[in-house]
Amino acid sequence: MNERNPNGSMIANDHDAERAEAAWLLDREMDPTALAPSPEIAHDYAELEDLLANLRPLRSKKSLQVDGIPAAPARPAVPYPVSFASSRQAPPRPWWRGAAWKWSAGGATLVAAATMIMLAIPPDIRTTAPPTTVPPTTAPPAVAPPATAPPAVAPPATAPPEKIALLEAIDTELEIAKGVGKTVRGAAEEIAVGDHLIVTARPRAKGELRIYQADGPLLVRCPGSPECRNLAGDDGAQVIDLALVEPGRYHVILVIGPNLDALPESMSDYLDAARAAGARSLVAQPIDVH
Amino acid sequence: MRSGQLNEAFELLMAVYGDPLTTFAVRILRNSEQAEDVRQQVFLEAMQGIGGFRGRSSLWGWLCGIAYHRCLDLLKRLRQTAPTIDDLETLVGEPDAVMEQDRVAKQRALDRCLGKLAHRLRAQLLLRYFFGLTYQEIGEMVNEPHGTVQVRISRILPQLRRCLRDEMKG
Numbered sequence: 001m002n003e004r005n006p007n008g009s010m011i012a013n014d015h016d017a018e019r020a021e022a023a024w025l026l027d028r029e030m031d032p033t034a035l036a037p038s039p040e041i042a043h044d045y046a047e048l049e050d051l052l053a054n055l056r057p058l059r060s061k062k063s064l065q066v067d068g069i070p071a072a073p074a075r076p077a078v079p080y081p082v083s084f085a086s087s088r089q090a091p092p093r094p095w096w097r098g099a100a101w102k103w104s105a106g107g108a109t110l111v112a113a114a115t116m117i118m119l120a121i122p123p124d125i126r127t128t129a130p131p132t133t134v135p136p137t138t139a140p141p142a143v144a145p146p147a148t149a150p151p152a153v154a155p156p157a158t159a160p161p162e163k164i165a166l167l168e169a170i171d172t173e174l175e176i177a178k179g180v181g182k183t184v185r186g187a188a189e190e191i192a193v194g195d196h197l198i199v200t201a202r203p204r205a206k207g208e209l210r211i212y213q214a215d216g217p218l219l220v221r222c223p224g225s226p227e228c229r230n231l232a233g234d235d236g237a238q239v240i241d242l243a244l245v246e247p248g249r250y251h252v253i254l255v256i257g258p259n260l261d262a263l264p265e266s267m268s269d270y271l272d273a274a275r276a277a278g279a280r281s282l283v284a285q286p287i288d289v290h
Numbered sequence: 291m292r293s294g295q296l297n298e299a300f301e302l303l304m305a306v307y308g309d310p311l312t313t314f315a316v317r318i319l320r321n322s323e324q325a326e327d328v329r330q331q332v333f334l335e336a337m338q339g340i341g342g343f344r345g346r347s348s349l350w351g352w353l354c355g356i357a358y359h360r361c362l363d364l365l366k367r368l369r370q371t372a373p374t375i376d377d378l379e380t381l382v383g384e385p386d387a388v389m390e391q392d393r394v395a396k397q398r399a400l401d402r403c404l405g406k407l408a409h410r411l412r413a414q415l416l417l418r419y420f421f422g423l424t425y426q427e428i429g430e431m432v433n434e435p436h437g438t439v440q441v442r443i444s445r446i447l448p449q450l451r452r453c454l455r456d457e458m459k460g
Contacts, residue, residue, distance in 0.1 A: 014452065048450060055416075
């Protein structure tokens with residue numbers, strides 16, 4: 001199977017094309033804005049990934065009764081999505097992992113379940129979780145939750161920020177840290193709803209810092225947003241302190257250049273326009289918030 | 291913690307994650323009864339082993355890992371080959387009323403293409419795209435470097451794309 005395509009046939013041109021596509025898919029893991037070999041290919045993968053994320057469930061299922069575990073109630077009907085994700089966007093989440101489903105039907109119960117289960121684990125085990133500093137994640141794709149999702153209240157961070165990433169260049173420095181909030185997380189290194197994302201940029205020229213969610217909406221712009229402030233005693237340093245209220249993938253971008261006014265809002269257009277304006281972009285690895 | 295509370299917690303987890311786990315298992319095993327058995331086994335094993343859960347992965351990743359290994363264990367034990375793809379058509383549900391015909395056809399085509407993949411490869415592909423796990427999580431689960439898994443999946447996707455295209459043409 002690894003040597004042939006699922007149809008059992010493979011011609012040389014197809015083989016080259018498949019290699020090019022595979023290379024793009026790998027690049028895309030590191031850089032969500034990596035350009036596909038063609039728009040048609042990008043569309044095909046967006047569709048394929050959406051189909052994979054939304055496999056059809058079983059026709060019917062028996063009522064389950066595991067000894068000691070009560071039978072699960074039937075889940076409410078959730079219509080399948082019919083729209084396809086953007087080709088530049090990481091693969092979509094299936095409906096049952098989507099924020100809307102979690103918030104509207106199972107969010108509170110899931111949190112409750114996770115809390116109860118974590119409480120069942122002895123404290124000495126819970127505190128032996130992995131180290132707190134984490135590498136930039138290449139974790140799974142996420143789709144920005146719909147605007148109708150109810151907002152969550154993020155409690156203030158209660159511990160010193162933990163550094164997630166540091167990008168250094170000749171003319172700038174970009175530091176990303178996690179402000180640890182009181183929240184339930186599967187692993188200590190996870191970034192979860194309730195945490196804060198603290199991004200510090202020290203551009204030595206004119207710079208603009210932005211945070212996007214899942215290649216979608218612009219969340220914060222610095223300068224310009226209320227979450228943005230200048231760092232006292234650190235000339236030119238800008239800090240964004242963003243309370244994470246929704247799960248998903250977040251992108252941090254720092255653009256340095258003289259002509260940063262009136263750049264477009266959408267992430268891909270922004271990067272294209274910055275490049276066209278002769279500005280330099282630092283794009284941190286995507287940050288996945290659970 | 292009272293056992294009643296733990297039961298309640300697992301009931302909630304089953305309500306949300308039970309169906310996705312069965313959907314995954316039926317794609318690997320191609321047998322609905324075995325898939326249901328795996329689902330029950332996942333939650334039973336999770337309940338019995340919760341004390342040993344170290345929190346090194348997410349709770350969801352842990353459940354997925356149990357499902358993955360139980361499916362492959364079962365296949366190994368049964369020395370089962372995948373049944374014909376038509377069998378899957380009888381297992382999976384009727385399309386939702388709001389779904390487009392084109393999408394229904396593509397989902398069926400995708401199931402046929404998935405059926406042509408080796409069990410282990412199919413399972414890893416679904417861990418990534420259906421369960422949404424990271425390559426790091428999958429690598430730890432299958433005891434391989436995450437880069438190896440990433441390259442493997444990135445190579446199979448183009449083949450899957452072509453298969454889907456050919457199936458739709460045919």
